[in-house]
Amino acid sequence: MYFPKHVEIIEVGPRDGLQNEETFVPTESKKVLIEKLALAGFNRIETASFVHPKVVPQMADAAEIATFCRELGMKFIALTPNVKALQRAIDAGVPQIAVFVGASETFNEKNVNRTIEQSLAECTEVFQLAKKHHLFIRGYVSMCFSCPYEGEVLYEQVKRVVSHFVAHGADEISIGDTNGQANPKLVYERFSQLKKDFPHTQFVGHFHDTNGFAYVNILAAIQAGIEKFDSSIAGLGGCPFSPGATGNAATEKVVQLLEEMNVETNIKQDALKEAAHFANTIIKN
Numbered sequence: 001m002y003f004p005k006h007v008e009i010i011e012v013g014p015r016d017g018l019q020n021e022e023t024f025v026p027t028e029s030k031k032v033l034i035e036k037l038a039l040a041g042f043n044r045i046e047t048a049s050f051v052h053p054k055v056v057p058q059m060a061d062a063a064e065i066a067t068f069c070r071e072l073g074m075k076f077i078a079l080t081p082n083v084k085a086l087q088r089a090i091d092a093g094v095p096q097i098a099v100f101v102g103a104s105e106t107f108n109e110k111n112v113n114r115t116i117e118q119s120l121a122e123c124t125e126v127f128q129l130a131k132k133h134h135l136f137i138r139g140y141v142s143m144c145f146s147c148p149y150e151g152e153v154l155y156e157q158v159k160r161v162v163s164h165f166v167a168h169g170a171d172e173i174s175i176g177d178t179n180g181q182a183n184p185k186l187v188y189e190r191f192s193q194l195k196k197d198f199p200h201t202q203f204v205g206h207f208h209d210t211n212g213f214a215y216v217n218i219l220a221a222i223q224a225g226i227e228k229f230d231s232s233i234a235g236l237g238g239c240p241f242s243p244g245a246t247g248n249a250a251t252e253k254v255v256q257l258l259e260e261m262n263v264e265t266n267i268k269q270d271a272l273k274e275a276a277h278f279a280n281t282i283i284k285n
Contacts, residue, residue, distance in 0.1 A: 001223060006264040008228045010204065011037050011251055012046040013279060014065070015079060017236030019049060019058050021283055027061040029282040031068050036278055037233065038074050040271035044096065045069075046230075049079035050088045066092035077138060081112065083125050090133055097130055098174075099123045100140035101164075103157040104147035107178075111142070120164045127168040139165035139173045140206070145182035145190065155193055162198060172202040174230055177217065180210025184220035191224035206230040207249045208237070214249035215257055229254065233272075234279040252276045 014034050018025055030047075037045055047069050053060035062078065069076040070093050077096040080086040089097055101119045102108035108116050123139070130137050141161045147153050158175070165173050175194065177187070187205075194203055205221040205228070207214040218229055235250035255267045 001219075002225075003261055003263050004222065004227050006227070006266070007222070007258055008043065009251060009254060009258075009265050009267060010044050010046065010077075010228065010230050011042045011233060012206075012230045012248065013037070013233035013236050013251065015046040015049050015059070015077075016230070016248060017232035017234070017279070018283070019056050020237065021058055023283075024058060024060075025282050027064055030061070030065060033233070033275065033279055033282065034065070034069065035072065036271065036275040038072055039268075040275055041267045043266075044075045044077060046077040046079070046098070048076075048094075049081075050085035050092075050094075051079065051081060063088065063092045066094050077136075080126060080130075082122055083129060086126050086129055090129075090135075094135070096136035096138065097126075098138040098140055099126050100142055101161045102142040102147075102178075103153050103161055104143040104150050106149035107143045107147050110149070116161065120161070123164070124168055127170070131169060136171050137169065138204075139170040140176060141165070141173060142176045142178045144175045145177050145186055146179060148179050155190060158190065158194070159197065162194065162201075166198055166201055170201075172204055172228070174204040174206045176206040177208055177214075178206075180208035180214065182207070182217055183211075183213060184216050187217045187220040188224050191221050191226050195225050202228065204228040204230055209235060209247060209249055215253065218249065218254060218257075234276040236279060236283065250276070 048062035048065045049059040050062045078089050078094040080089045080097045144158045207217045231251040231254045232248035233251045235247040237248040252272050
C-alpha cells in the first residue's frame with residue numbers, strides 16, 4: 001500500500017458542518033470554534049457561506065466571520081454559489097472561494113433549483129470575476145458516486161462537471177460522496193480515472209460517513225494518489241437534499257488514523273480534541 005509523507009486536511013466544520021443546524025449557533029461561538037481550529041494547526045478552514053440568509057439562516061453572519069478570519073491572519077474559504085454572493089465575499093476580503101455543482105441532475109435541481117447546465121453557466125461567471133480579483137477557486141462536485149434519487153452516478157457524469165471546472169481555471173476540485181454510499185473499490189477506481197484524465201488537477205476527497213465507510217474510503221483515495229481531504233470537526237454536517245445522509249468524516253478521527261500510520265498532517269491532536277469537544281457543546285445549546 002502507498003502512504004504519502006504528508007496529507008493536507010481542510011477543515012470544513014464551521015461552514016459545511018454547521019450550515020444545517022436548525023438552531024442558530026451564536027456568532028461568538030463560531031468565532032471561538034474557528035480560533036480553536038486555527039490554533040490546532042489547519043492551513044485552511046472553510047468558515048462561511050455567502051448565500052442568502054433566507055436560504056441558509058445559519059450563515060447570515062458570513063461577513064462578520066470573514067472579518068474575524070482576516071483579523072486572525074488565517075487562510076479561509078467561503079462558499080459563493082453565484083456572482084452576487086461572490087461580490088459580497090470580495091467586499092469582505094475572502095481569499096479563497098468555492099462553488100458547487102451536482103453530478104446528478106435530479107440532486108442539482110433539488111439542491112439549487114437549477115439544471116446542471118444552468119449551474120455550470122453560473123459558475124463560469126463566478127470564475128471570471130474571481131480570477132479578476134486573483135482569488136483561489138475551489139470547485140465542489142456533489143454526488144460523485146451515487147444519488148438518492150437516481151441511484152448509480154456514472155463516471156461520465158462526474159467528468160462533465162470536472163471538465164468544466166478545469167477548463168475555466170479551478171485551482172482545486174473536491175469530489176464528494178455526498179450521501180455516504182461509496183465503497184473503497186469505487187472510490188479507488190473513480191479517483192484513479194480522474195487522475196488519469198486530469199493529471200495536472202488538484203483533487204480533494206470529501207466523504208460522508210453514512211455507511212461507516214468514510215475512513216476506508218479515504219485510504220482508498222490515498223491509494224489512487226489523493227493527498228488532500230475535507231473533514232468536519234466532530235463529524236458535523238449532512239445534506240438536507242440527500243435523505244439519510246449523515247455527517248462528514250470526523251476530523252479528529254481522520255487525523256488520528258493518518259498520524260498513527262506515520263502520515264503527517266501537522267495538526268495538534270490535543271488541540272483538535274478540545275475543538276471537537278467545544279463543537280459538540282455549541283450545537284447542543
